[in-house]
Amino acid sequence: MKEVLVVEDEVELAEVIASQLKEEKIGVRIARDGVEGLEMALKLHPDLILLDIIMPKMDGMTMLAHLRKDSWGKDAKVILLTNLSDNEKVAEAIKQQSYDYLVKADWNIRDVVKLVKEKLEE
Secondary structure, three states, X not given: OOEEEEEOXXXXXXXXXXXXXXHOXXXXXXXXOHHHHHHHHHHHOOOEEEEEOOOOOOOHHHXXXXXXXXXXXXXXXXXXXXXXXXXHHHHHHHHOXXXXXXXXXXXXXXXXXXXXXXXXXX
């Protein structure tokens, strides 16, 4: 079974995403901040990480930078989730090799599930 790590501090959103992915027979783990997310990612090596940018303790861009320094993490599949829609964050995400970027106001949960499934099949 494929496994996705959802790193998201908004509890309700993380639970909705997890529920939808589980319906698709995708395993899900949830981390509530970047510190926990980085620890879980490096320990569990999930097939994909859904990563919020604005979080307590460690933001998503910092977590991504640390992840990319790891031998496994440098190639990990990451989709960034954020409320921001500014070009600097998009450019930084691309530089950090996270080519998928979803602005929370622009998508519904089905879009997320569809993108996750596509990424897992790559």
